[in-house]
Amino acid sequence: MTQWIDWASIGSFLSHVAVGLGLLFIGVMVFELTTKFNDRELIKKGNVAVALKLWGKGIGLAIVIFTVWSNSLNLVDATLWGVVGIITQVVAYWVIEFIMTPKTSLAKKVEEGNVAVGVTLFAASVAVGLIVAGSLTY
Numbered sequence: 001m002t003q004w005i006d007w008a009s010i011g012s013f014l015s016h017v018a019v020g021l022g023l024l025f026i027g028v029m030v031f032e033l034t035t036k037f038n039d040r041e042l043i044k045k046g047n048v049a050v051a052l053k054l055w056g057k058g059i060g061l062a063i064v065i066f067t068v069w070s071n072s073l074n075l076v077d078a079t080l081w082g083v084v085g086i087i088t089q090v091v092a093y094w095v096i097e098f099i100m101t102p103k104t105s106l107a108k109k110v111e112e113g114n115v116a117v118g119v120t121l122f123a124a125s126v127a128v129g130l131i132v133a134g135s136l137t138y
Helices: 007-033 039-044 048-071 075-100 106-111 115-135
Strands: none
Touching: 007 039, 007 048, 007 075, 039 048, 048 075, 048 106, 048 115, 075 106, 075 115, 106 115
């Protein structure tokens, strides 16, 4: 009888899920640290712009993690590239905030609840995630 799934495969799956979710959790925590306000508190109060900004980065990172898991040599390699994805999302936000829009505080606009800015940052974060993911298909 052929065994389709062995214990090593289950262990590999579980370790990849754990590390992937861990990277996503760490990434979201790091993204929250890049703002001067408390993202979670503003989201609890109904600030859609903050939720879009934060979870756009989360989705962008998840896209990177998906690609890394598909192309990595091993779990350590995948983890290192996942960290690169986190760093890239943070740097991309700073580039958008301070270089592309130097006369406008996007963080302040998002804190004020400007949904248009939140959607823009959401889309930018997903786009960055796609570009990074595409760059990782070596």
